[in-house]
Amino acid sequence: MMTIWGRLTSINVSKAVWAARELGLEFNRIDVGGPYGGLDKPEYVALNPNSKIPTLDDNGYILWESNSIVRYLAAQYGAGTLWPTDPRERGLSDRWLDWQATEFAPAMAPAFIGLIRTPEDKRNPQAIAESVARGNRLILLLEKFLADGRQYLAGDRFTIGDIAVGCAVDRWFLLPIERPATPLLAQWHKRVSSRPSAQGVLQQKLA
Template sequence: MLKILGRASSINVRKVLWLCDELDIPFEREEWGEGFQSPKEEAFKALNPNALIPVIQDDDFILWESNTIIRYLANAYGGEWLYPQNPRQRARVDQWIDWQATELNTAWRYAFMSLVRHSPAHQDPTLLAAACKGWEYTMGILNQQLEKTGAYVSGDNFSLADIPVGLSVNRWYETPLEHAEFPAVRAYYERLTARKGYAAWGRNGTP
């Protein structure tokens, strides 16, 4: 059986958990990360030298990096409807997965650490204001894309890209800051709530 190592409150672990629900993949999960077993333990670092969650063990196959994991699971467990084989369709899905990992994650990191984690190292008001502005800018890009598709981030149908992007949208709305009006993003956020996997894992890892 697939084993997932990581705490359910982690946004990166929740990508994997949500996908497992979408594909009906049975799994066992071990608690690793803040508040649980430390990924800095040598036993964990033998699986992932970066000491980061999640890690999966699929029989004797070990894999880390959350976006790589969800691509692997979609390929290995009948997820073609989420991650199409057609090169152009797949490239569009990959584009938005990678955008979430680079542009969107980078945009929200300082504001999230300041306003949610209350990190002492992230309390500079000038940097916080700049971070909030940058986060709003990237959410505006997402809003434009959703206005074009009228549905999901890579097109008419729910795809693998909607898992990381959808979790980041949850983070946007759950962070206590002034939120610009993005009607297409709001409609998308509500559209995702109809999915079983999102109901279980989308809102900060709680049903």
């Protein structure tokens, strides 16, 4: 049986769970991290030496790093669907998976940590404001990209790029910040978040 380790309120765990559900895979999910703890237990460190979430156990095949897990699941179980067989279409999908990890996530991390995980009297307002401004600039890049009428990030088919960015944008909409008008992004977000596989995965309490 496949197992995904990690609390669902983690965006990285959400990506892995959404991918597995989209592929119709049967799996168990075990809560670790955050209020559940367990990341420093020897048995978990043996699975994931980074002591972070998520970790995938696919019948003895152990993998960590959320985007690597999403790529693996799609390649192993979703060739031709979540994992495009055409290298150019797959490249477009992969681009957004990496954009989420290398651009958007670092941009929004100070705002998320400051607003959600830091007591109000200990927050750094300047760092939060700079983070929000940087994140909003990237969001407007995404809004402009969607202006050509495409349904999904790699074209007209839902792929792993939509999963990674979908989780990140979902959190962005939940943060208590000022946001620019993004009607196209809102439409895309509604399109991907209404998929059956996304129900119970998105709109999680920020933690």
